[in-house]
Amino acid sequence: MMDLSSINPVVLAAALMVAATPILLAAIGELVVEKAGVLNLGVEGMMITGAVTGFAVAVTTGNAYIGMVAAVLGGAALALVFALLTQYLMSNQVATGLALTLFGLGLSALIGQGYVGISPPRTPKIDFGWLSEIPVLGPVLFRHDPLVYVSIFIVAAVWWFLRHSRAGRILRAVGENHDAAHALGYRVRAVRVAAIAFGGACAGLGGAYLSLIRVPQWTEGMTAGAGWIALALVVFASWRPWRALIGAYLFGGIVVLQLNLQAAGWRIPVEYLAMSPYLVTILVLVIMSSGRARRSLSAPGSLGRPFHAAG
Amino acid sequence: MLRLEKRPQPSRAWIWATPLLAVALTMIAGGVLFALLGKDPLAAIRMIFWDPLFSPQYASYSRPQLLVKAAPLILIAVGLAIGFRANIWNIGAEGQYIIGALFAASVALIFFPSGPADVRIFGRVLFSYDVAPARWWLFPAMILAGALGGLLWGLIPAILKTRFNTNEILVSLLLVYVAEKLLAAAAVSWLRNPTGAGFPGSRNLSQFAEAANHELIANTGMHWGVVAAFIAVIFGYVLLQRHMLGFHVRLAGQAPRAARFAGVAPARLVLFCLGISGLLAGLAGMFEVAGPARMISIDFNTGYGFTAIIVAFLGRLHPVGIVLAGLLMALTYIGGELAQFRLGLPSAAIQVFQGMLLFFLLALDMLSNYRIRLAWKEAAP
Numbered sequence: 001m002m003d004l005s006s007i008n009p010v011v012l013a014a015a016l017m018v019a020a021t022p023i024l025l026a027a028i029g030e031l032v033v034e035k036a037g038v039l040n041l042g043v044e045g046m047m048i049t050g051a052v053t054g055f056a057v058a059v060t061t062g063n064a065y066i067g068m069v070a071a072v073l074g075g076a077a078l079a080l081v082f083a084l085l086t087q088y089l090m091s092n093q094v095a096t097g098l099a100l101t102l103f104g105l106g107l108s109a110l111i112g113q114g115y116v117g118i119s120p121p122r123t124p125k126i127d128f129g130w131l132s133e134i135p136v137l138g139p140v141l142f143r144h145d146p147l148v149y150v151s152i153f154i155v156a157a158v159w160w161f162l163r164h165s166r167a168g169r170i171l172r173a174v175g176e177n178h179d180a181a182h183a184l185g186y187r188v189r190a191v192r193v194a195a196i197a198f199g200g201a202c203a204g205l206g207g208a209y210l211s212l213i214r215v216p217q218w219t220e221g222m223t224a225g226a227g228w229i230a231l232a233l234v235v236f237a238s239w240r241p242w243r244a245l246i247g248a249y250l251f252g253g254i255v256v257l258q259l260n261l262q263a264a265g266w267r268i269p270v271e272y273l274a275m276s277p278y279l280v281t282i283l284v285l286v287i288m289s290s291g292r293a294r295r296s297l298s299a300p301g302s303l304g305r306p307f308h309a310a311g
Numbered sequence: 312m313l314r315l316e317k318r319p320q321p322s323r324a325w326i327w328a329t330p331l332l333a334v335a336l337t338m339i340a341g342g343v344l345f346a347l348l349g350k351d352p353l354a355a356i357r358m359i360f361w362d363p364l365f366s367p368q369y370a371s372y373s374r375p376q377l378l379v380k381a382a383p384l385i386l387i388a389v390g391l392a393i394g395f396r397a398n399i400w401n402i403g404a405e406g407q408y409i410i411g412a413l414f415a416a417s418v419a420l421i422f423f424p425s426g427p428a429d430v431r432i433f434g435r436v437l438f439s440y441d442v443a444p445a446r447w448w449l450f451p452a453m454i455l456a457g458a459l460g461g462l463l464w465g466l467i468p469a470i471l472k473t474r475f476n477t478n479e480i481l482v483s484l485l486l487v488y489v490a491e492k493l494l495a496a497a498a499v500s501w502l503r504n505p506t507g508a509g510f511p512g513s514r515n516l517s518q519f520a521e522a523a524n525h526e527l528i529a530n531t532g533m534h535w536g537v538v539a540a541f542i543a544v545i546f547g548y549v550l551l552q553r554h555m556l557g558f559h560v561r562l563a564g565q566a567p568r569a570a571r572f573a574g575v576a577p578a579r580l581v582l583f584c585l586g587i588s589g590l591l592a593g594l595a596g597m598f599e600v601a602g603p604a605r606m607i608s609i610d611f612n613t614g615y616g617f618t619a620i621i622v623a624f625l626g627r628l629h630p631v632g633i634v635l636a637g638l639l640m641a642l643t644y645i646g647g648e649l650a651q652f653r654l655g656l657p658s659a660a661i662q663v664f665q666g667m668l669l670f671f672l673l674a675l676d677m678l679s680n681y682r683i684r685l686a687w688k689e690a691a692p
Contacts, residue, residue: 041480081670090315090681091673094400094480098620099669106662113657220659225488232481271496278488282471285482290475308317 007260012253013140018214020252021151022047022206026230027237027244028155029202034234035162036195037175037302041097042082043203044227045104050075050204051211052108055218056115058208064123068147068208075204076197078104083196086306087189093304105221115218123147123213147209152245154202159241171195175300178307188307203227225278232281236288238298247284254280315681325679330625330632333671334639340671341664350654358653359646359661373645375532379603380641382536383408383595385633387619389540389547390588392628396551397560398567399584403468403483404592405616406490407461411593412600413497414460415453416513416607419522420502422449423514449521450535453597461593462586464490469585473578479585491612498609513607516600524602536598540637543591547630560584592616621669640665 026043033040053074058067082100085091123145132142161168174181174191182188210226211218229251237243258273266273338360342352363373387404394401401407468482495511497503502513517523527533551557563570563580571577595615604611622640626632647661 085670085674089674089677091676095624095669096673098402099666099673102617102621103663103666103670106659106664106666109659110657110663113659225485228481228484232485235478235481269496269500271492271499275489275492278485278492282477282482282485285477286471286475289477308315 007257007264010136010139012256012260014143015256016249016252017140017144017148018252019255020248021148022209022214023226023230023233023251024151024245024248025147025154025206025209026203026227027233027248028151028158028241029199029206030230031234031237031239031241031244032158032162032171032202033195033199034303035175035239035300036171036192037178037300037305037307038086038192038196039093039097039304040079040082040100040196040199041094041231042078042100042104042227043199043230044223044225045101046075046078046200046203047104047207047210047227047230048108048221048223049078049104050207051222052112052115052207052218054204054208055120055211056111058120058212059115059118062121064121064212067120067212068205071204071208072201073204075200075202075207077200079196079200079203080193082200083193087192087196090306090308093306101227109220112218112220116220118218120212120216120218145213147205147213151209155241155245162241172300175302178302178305182307182309188309192307203230206230229277229281232285236284238288239300251277251280314684315677316684317681318679321679326627327632329675329679330627330636330672333625333668333675336671336675337664337668340667344660344663344667345656348656348660350650350656355650355654355656358650359643363642363645363649369649371530373649375526375530376645377638377641378532378537379534380644381637382534382540383599383615384619384622384640385540385637386536386543386595386598387588387592387616388622388626388633388637389543389630390591391619392623392626392630392633393547393551393557393560394584394588395564395623396628397563397580397584399581400480401465401468401483401585401588402480402620403465403485403487403490403616404588404619405612405614406483406487407464407589407592408596408599408616409487409490409494409612410464410596411457411461412596412604412607412611413494413502414593415457415597416497416502416516416600418453418456419449419516419519419601420514422522423519446521450524450601453522453601454535454539454594457593457597458590459593461596462590465585465587465589465592466582469582472581472585479581483585487616494607494611495609498607498611502607504606511609515606517605522601524598534598534602536595536602539594539598543594544630544634547633551630556583592619618665621665624669624672 026047030040030043050071054067054071057070058064061067078100082096085096086093125143125145126149128142132138134142162172170181170186171191173184174186174188178188206226207223210222215222233244233247233251236247255277258276262270262273338356342356345355346352362369363377364370387408391401391404464486465483467486468477468479471477471482472479498511498513504510504512504514507514524534524536527535527538551560559570559573559575559580562573563575563577600607600611618640622633622636625639626634626636643661643665647656647658647664650656651658
């Protein structure tokens, strides 16, 4: 018989933020990429590359933060391969994104061989003093590792950048109509390459969060579709940063609840519960893409279209 | 300064030259990778591409493997190529492959000669029955079941796209994970071998003559899946090059607006492309589970559905090209295993190798679509 009383809502809410952080990081990066008019389907590949480089460097140096920096660089480096191919060699974005994922999965398995079964250096939680002692709110909001707060900060920064900065408006112009942006003298390619690199860096950091904090261990293929869920999250968010945060936390809630139900010994077999995050993601995609919700979607006008300045 | 100038039409010569060039470049880059891993690059390349076919020591084992590994890749890639031509992206073939195998194995296992059997749902006995001896029709029934399973799984993203405008790339891919969980559930519960001491995995279909996908000619690797792949290639060729529907597929990919004026119904095209690629992937799964894999197990799927994407592109989305590309990719699998066994080359290195191949191919594609011109400063606008 299932024992629902073993599920503590406070613990659940705290765990939800941790579960949401990797996909939130990857999604906010991809959101900027798509706002610049580029569809990079290689999020999964960049995430897992970040996960393994972050893990390997953290274990070698004994410092998790150095590992995270390496993950950022690793994700961005792989993203730049995508940028080179799609922006300068004019390759198909869908195919190149897939290639990035296939390549990233292989590369990470290769790098990660010697790191299976090792524990990474610990990432200490931030000490908020008396704040973390507040009942309910304390454990939910103020007892996390720094990256949870960094991810929220990145969301805020991206929101401000896209909404209120000149560079952000140029990026949006490039994404909405690259021909017009080009005619106005903006450097379409340069903007897009920068956005792609930022997306890769965020995905890499998200991957490192998985391998260094959430799991924390390295196993082959450990992202298990998180990159694809991040892509779906961007659609859910209608390309708006704060909605990506809400979506990620909702999704994190489902993941954590599902894990808790598994642990509580619910009668549904584990495999069917483990399916739920993917099914929910599909369901959300269906709801967001159809009917009235669709009109509120604001996909960037030039999303996925190649740009070649003629003349 | 180098400047790219779009060709009015892709260069035919470059279209077929780029895959060869990409393979050559991948060999060089792969050699560098193998050297970095501390292996002799020339020996590794030779072991991957030459020894499986021509070495007196290994060829007798490796050569039949070529068809065994190439058949599912070609079967899946032909279906994917039809969709890719129309800009309809089924990247969930791995899932359709799994579901096809599950459907086919379920049909076979219902008729497994084991005396009276129970049909259970969630552990409760629904009814009991005595198995009638299976006949010649079992194998064709399994083929139909496999095709149906793949078709249904492929139609999910298609229907969601046509009814709700949902992105088929994301849905088909997410369904791979759902299929993998279903596979795991099947291996530990409803298809588990009742005489297997509780270990995950189904009964061994090779012990069941009516359901097994036998080698048709001894020591060639030729099984019914190879025959099916051959038929699929011919079907794909006729469809794409000779049939009106194939013309519509290509038109929809190259000029969607013109296609609509020409009376192509986009919704029907989506259903067709995702349905046919799902069906072929399901068939591949069926022949695999009844043949080389012999049973349903948790790690039944080995990534053919994803490698087939590379095969489709390497074969230029053309059925004949796909045959060559499928054989080449099969060779990298077999040679990779050989190099793993003989040289201690990690298996992931082959995955990286295959990924690099796709990168080089996509990069070099520029040569068939663009002309590279030397432009002097004053000529720039």
